[in-house]
Amino acid sequence: METEARPGTTIPLYALYGQIDAAAELRFLHLESLYARNQLYGWNIRPHRHHDLHQMIWVADGHGTVVLDDRTLALHSPVLLSIPPTMVHGFQWVPGAEGLVLTLAESFVADILKLSEDPAIETSLGHLLAITGALHARSLTRLHDLFASTVDEYVHERVGRITAIAGNVTLLFAELARLRHFSVQPEDDPQARSIRAVCRDFRRLVESHFREHWSVARYASVLAMAERSLRRACVQELGLSPQQVIHRRLFIEARRDLLYTDKTVAEVGYGLGFEDPAYFTRFFVRHEKDTPQVFRRQRTA
CATH class of the missing domain: 2.60.120.280 (Regulatory protein AraC)
Structure with missing residues (x-):
């Protein structure tokens, strides 16, 4: 459970709103x-x-x-x-x-x-x-x-x-x-269920390790599958390559930190595993078309 080191440095991560520790009696x-x-x-x-x-x-x-x-x-x-x-x-x-x-x-x-x-x-x-x-x-x-x-x-x-x-x-x-108007896929399609399970497990791994900048090969190895099989599953189920899924998760977190914390741009980048602030800025521009500074200024003015 994250707690705030100083006001504004992290997005509050709560068990229930206002309860920073895990004291909330929430079993299920x-x-x-x-x-x-x-x-x-x-x-x-x-x-x-x-x-x-x-x-x-x-x-x-x-x-x-x-x-x-x-x-x-x-x-x-x-x-x-x-x-x-x-x-x-x-x-x-x-x-x-x-x-x-x-x-x-x-x-x-x-x-x-x-x-x-x-x-x-x-x-x-x-x-x-x-x-x-x-x-x-x-x-x-x-x-x-x-x-x-x-x-x-x-x-x-x-x-x-x-x-x-x-x-x-x-x-x-x-x-x-x-x-949401989703159509239920046939329950007797084991291949479709297998692809969904792979993507679900991959996204859970990404959620745990996106700040560590794992390679696609490492994710595939942990999932005990070939890179090409992971790519095929992601493209079919998510419409994205594995690398795009990883970058998208990094970009979402970058936007959150820029909007809801008072970290500097360099601090945001370091917190997301970027050793070079310039590289973080280039990564952000590829996804947003604006620099992190412009993005923050336009949305928090």
Whole structure:
């Protein structure tokens, strides 16, 4: 768990917002009203991220704004947000907004995915979903009922409580996948499942080692496969080469550090494994077309 060395030097990485240590009693799931957390912070949740937590935010009444990495969106109820781990997010709600914040341990999500074996759900959870102000009446009713049922199970210690909650969460995941309009691939296609598994394992390795600038050959070796097989899988499933996946992850983190910390450009580069600040600047320009200094100035002015 990261903690702040000095104000602004790192993007806060929380178990739950406002709890920098891991003292939050979160074995698999945490559920609270929008009011419970936001009123403590004046309805202003500053940009932060979670290392291994997935969050779903449901706002039935109210409005506000959300920061998602380098984007800011206006939100008007009904609002449904599904935010994957490590994505920077912050909120400014109008006081009195009514809703729920569902925080899920990544291990719990993984257990559900293992049981469901549904590629549409796995794909949808790996991406941001932000719906505001427009939901089909049937979807609105289903979401309202599923969140209400989850709250009921969460606050009552009844027999089968965990099973009931897991069932509701699984149905919420299915609704997310439907809202993203993903088509479920045939379950009897072992080759497709194998490719998805390779890409999932590769991206998890990248998440752990992108700052170390591992070569594609090293990733392939850890995955016990040939480089060409890893490339084939990534291009087919992700539309990117393995090197592009690695560089994209580095670039996302560079943007986050430039936007949400007061590190110098050189410090950002060093923190991402670049020994030469000039090389980091060239890397950033290849992806952004602007230097890190210009990028920061234009977006933080």
